[in-house]
Amino acid sequence: MSNQRIKFPRCSDKRVAETFVELGKQLGTQTVTVGALAFTNIGGVSLKTEPTGDWKALLDQDSYLIDTMAVSFKGLTIQYARGGQFPPEQKSPIYDEIILTWNNPNPPQDALQNSEKIAIVALINKRLNPFELGRTAESGLLSKEQNQLLAIHNSTLERxxxxxxxxxxxxxxxRERLDQRFGEKVAAVESEYAQNKQRLDAEVEARVAEVDERQRQLEGKLKEIDDRDNTHARREIRDRMLEDVKQRISQFGVSKITERKRMPVLYGMLALMIVFLMLLGWTGYEIRSIDQQYYSQLEAMRNISSAGVDKLKAAGLSPDAIAKASAVDLDRRDVWWLWGRFTALSLGLVGTILYYIKWQNRWAEQHVASEFHLQQFYIDVNRANWIVESCLEWRKAANSDIPNELLKSIAGNLFANSQGEPEKVIHPADELASALLGTASKLRLKIGENELDFDKPSKISDKDIKLGGTGEKA
Known part of the structure; x- marks a missing residue:
């Protein structure tokens, strides 16, 4: 049996316990024997369960109370000794010890393998940070304990x-791994970029080729369209014209701007009518006032006449006043003048209303004429297209032009406007003047050295103008 010691700086109870728990997991043991200061024998403690009892009370203190701990496995005994395995008076206050005791088991095949022993010692060194005494130069200036502390410090510095x-x-x-990973990622990104670029270039080339092909197809179609015979082009133009005319007929009317141009005339006519009405009202009021005054004077004179001369003299009136009151002298010229003005204003109001009605009727007639003209144009377009088609068919069939007599007969009055201009709107005053002048059989106007003769002034536009002195007609 031989011993080996591992010295390490003094450790707390929790650190020693944690070390033996790790050893128990590695060795596969479940219990460890624990002894504490003050001759406290805790005995076997489970390494795989939570601390209980005295063992828990000892660890809860988190102090330096453990004196010894020991565990054995396959001939190897691992013992912890507080202050080293020495007599009490020689225990170190600076370091503790782990004592490794080896007993060859029987049979030998149950012994620990070398790799397992190495792993156990490595675990102890890792957990407890051991050091070696005597690695410092001893001198008479340092005590033994100071040399031990210096050894511990050196071991700590080495660690x-x-x-x-x-x-x-x-x-x-x-850093090398990062650089390598970065290089790999850069290479991957560059490779992906190259692949995407190659793919996109291929797609662009394919799209460009497709666009070129479509362009060639469009050019071919445009050429086919340009190369169509005149019949298709003419029919297409005819259809567009007919569609436009048909749309205009279905939506016939004037624009809002044109409609607004009529509003000044409407407002002017309304203003003129209002003026006439106001003047008529004022004239009627004056006529009524004069009539009331007239009848009042007439009643007064009747009363005076019925009273007699004697009563008037008795009332103290002079003979001149009596004679003047007896005479019937009432002037009615103002009343007739007012009635004349009332009649003139009435005629003006009626003439204005009639003029506005005729003006509106003229506007409606122009709309109707325009609509009829569009409808006639629609029919003439179809008719002209039929004539052109017939002429082309005649040329194809007879290899000659259609006869002029036949063409004139079927194309007569084509696009001819048979409707004349509507009659112009004339104010009733103008009509009255025309009527007065129309009673004369002849009208002669002298302009400078020339004379203008009109046989019937009511139809001035239908007659020629004769220039006096030369006998020429204008």
Whole structure:
């Protein structure tokens, strides 16, 4: 039986317990023997369950109460000793120890393998950070405990150096892995970009080829359209014309702008009618006032006449006043003048109304004439197209032009407007003047050295103008 010791800085109870829990998991053991200070024997403790009883009470203190802990597995005994496995007066206040005891098991095949032993020691070193005594130069200036602390510090520095080297190495490896991954991603992205570019270039080429093909097809169709014979083009134009005329007929009417141009005439006529009505009302009021005054005077004179001369003298009136009151002297000229003005205003109002009615009727007649003209144009377009088609068929069949007599007979009055201009609207005053002038058999106007003769002034536009002195007609 031989022993080996692993020294490490003093550890708390929880850290020692955690180390033995990890050892129990690695060794496959379930219990460990625990002894505490003050001669406290806790005994076997389960490593796979939560702490209970005295073991839990000890760990809850989170102090340095564990004195010994031991676990055995396949000939290897692992024992923890607080302050080292020494007599009490020689225990170290600075470090603790793990004592490894090896007993060859029987049979030998049950012994731990070397790899398992190495793993156990590596776990202890990792968890407890061991150190070695005697690695510092001893001198008479330092005590034994100071040398031990210095050894611990050196071990700590070595571990820090190892940790630093490990961190630098891992950082370098991590950076290399990042660079490698970045390079791989860049290569993958470039490869994907190249593939996408190649694919898109192929698609663009295909689309360009498709567009070129469509362009060639369109050019071919345009050429076919341009190469069509005149019959199809003429029929297409005819159809468009007929469709336009048909739409105009179905939506016949004037625009809003043209409709608004009629409004000033309407407002002017209404204003003129209102003026006539106001003047008629005022004239009627004056006639009524004068008539009331007339009848009042007439009644007064009747009363005076019936009273007699004696009563008038008795009333103290002079003979001149009596004679003047007895005379019937009432002037009615103002009343007749008012009635004349009332008649003239009435005639003006009636003439204005008649003129506006005729003007509206003229507007309606122009609309009707325009609509009839569109309908006639629609018929003439169809008729002209039929004539052209007939002429082409005649040329194809007879190899000659259609006779002029036949063409004139079927194309007579084509696109001819048989409707004359509607009669112009004339104000009743103008008609009255025309009627007065129309009673004369002849009208002669002298302009400078020339004379204008009109036989019937009511039809001035139908007669020639004779120029006096030369005998020429204009």
């Amino acid at each position: 820090l150096e190892q940790l630093n080297e490990a961190l630098i190495r891992e950082s370098t490896e991590f």
